[in-house]
Amino acid sequence: MSNLTDLTLKAALDGLASKQFTSVELTQAHLTAMESARALNAYIAETPEKALQMAAASDVRRASGDAGPLDGAPLGIKDLFCTEGVGTTAGSKMLANFKPTYESTVTSQLWRDGAVMLGKLNLDEFAMGSSNESSASGPVINPWRAIGSDRKLTPGGSSGGSAAAVAAGLCLGATATDTGGSIRQPAAFTGTVGIKPTYGRCSRWGIVAFASSLDQAGPITRTVEDAALMLGSMAGHDPKDSTSLDLPVPDFSAFVGKSVKGLRIGVPKEYRVDGMPVEIEALWTQGTAWLKAAGCEVVEISLPNTKYALPAYYIVAPAEASSNLARYDGMRFGLRAAGSNLTETYENTRAQGFGDEVKRRILIGTYVLSHGYYDAYYIKALKVRRRISDDFDSAWTQCDAILTPTAPSAAFALGENASDPVAMYLNDVFTVTVNLAGLPGLSLPAGLSSEGLPLGLQLIGKPLDEGTLFSLASVMEKAADVSQRPQSWWRASS
Amino acid sequence: MAIDVATVRKVARLSRIAEPEEVLPALAEQLNGIMQWIEQLAEVDTDGVEPLTSVVNQGLPLREDVVTEGGDASRVLANAPKSVGGFFVVPKVVE
Secondary structure (H helix, E strand, O other), X not given: OOOHHHOOHHHXXXXXXXXXXXXXXXXXXXXXXXXXXXXXXXXXXXXXXXXHHHHHHHHXXXXXXXXXXXXXXXXXXXOOEOXXXXXXXXXXXXXXXXXXXXXXHHHHHHHHOXXXXXXXXXXXXXXXXXXXXXXXXXXXXXXXXXXXXXXOEOOOOOOHXXXXXXXXXXXXXXXXXXXXXXXXXXXXXXXXXXXXXXXXXXXXXXEOOOOOOOOEEEEEEOOHHHHHHHHHHHOOOOOOOOOOOOOOOOOHHHHOOOOOXXXXXXXXXXXXXXXXXXXXXXXXXXXXXXXXXXXXEEEEEOOOOHHHHHHHHHHHHHHHHXXXXXXXXXXXXXXXXXXXXHHHHHHHHHHHHOOHHHHHHHHHHHHHHOOOOHHHHHHHHHHHHHHHHHHHHHHOXXXXXXXXXXXXXXXXXXXXXXXXXXXXXXXXXXOHHHHHHOOOEEEEEEEEOOXXXXXXXXXXXXXXXXXXXXXXXXXXXXXXXXOOOOOOHHHHHO | OOOOHHHHHHHHHHOOOOOOHHHHHHHHHHHXXXXXXXXXXXXXXXXXXXXXXXXXXXXXXXXXXXXOOOOOHHHHHOOOOOEEOOEEOOOOOOO
């Protein structure tokens, strides 16, 4: 009973089903862990009363034989998902007092299936960032530390709170979102599993918008099986999102543990970037060896436009963001700052409400969409996006899935990349292509660096082929056997 | 195509973000750094390539033009910075 926060989501659901403990006990154990882990700053808001209420209701449902697929499982919710009656800040001063009167589709499906909400998780402001340092609530601290060091490391971003909470046992799983790598990079930095499904799998309705043609929700969990379970509840068609795919949700769990014999795994030569640490290169090779041992065939492939993905992204995403964030004008919701006339009210509201990175992206977006630059930048970037997508289409004639590193380094120190926006952007060099092409991508922990920090590998799939990713990832998870958890230093310090 | 202080001032105005005069030079330098890095896109041959605006291979769905959820002004106004009698209150627009 003392280790309820160490259970996987699957084991916890089994324990609930076999009456080893109640959801109230399981939830209380997590609330206690959260209280003693405030040093990590993973949660922007803890919702203990709501959690215990939902847990008690779950116990009643279970007693009457009425339990859903996630019934009684306590989860953390990235503070980008609107939750009815519970503040939703998007990590921004702009929404510091915003209390949605509606529930996002993804979270409503989790509650439909019985899950319990523990609280709202920290993130980069409006999900813009790769280190969680742009949050108005301050950075999240990675539960992992390098061996023999107490330097504070980033959990990655933008879903840094989600990844840190899952790694530290502050929830059984967490929702996250990914526009350029915001699920997969934090998962890699914290030794957790994260999947960004095919664009359109999860409804975007009720998720605070960043770049609508790229944003997708997905889970961060401690195991591949848990990710499959959670995605099964999060995905599904929603008429309220016009880009939501009207397709049945496969039984993702059924793919976990399935044979991968005969699958062809592509290794893109363009992902061998300059300056990549030797140990990441070695881990990548190790990953291919695990898949070969399981009967896969490994083939070298070419994705020739890879190096142009990030610059194209930094036109497309800010352009969409500048348009999406135009809604924050201080009139209908969010912050309103005083001004001597209407325009000044707008300008002061946005100057005070947005942080530096968000402002920077709005300015870039406005610039590339402005008169005289629209064709040169925005249309050009969309054409490059097509070429990147075409690269994948031709790769699929040679392989069934692609294996790459998730990030070009292990977790870096807070503050290390803060002064150079482009250096920060390079974190997403391996993940961003997947968003531009709308493909599913999964990051799983594959080993530890020489400093004892988690390193991740990424599997990229064909559109709608999350199932194959779960099969491959479960084979690799077994082979990697990364069972180490971060040492709970944060408890001692509190 | 360097971004100068005048361009930043103009773009900030278009973005409706008050940027004090003294931060403009530093901001111009930052945005230039980013845009210079982006310039490498010019190397990609995109002649005859169609811009990719959506990765969803389905047409936009249509629905009946009827009210689905509505009729509850209090929910719409719940987060308004200022409201009176079922209306948003905004600063004076016409002098």
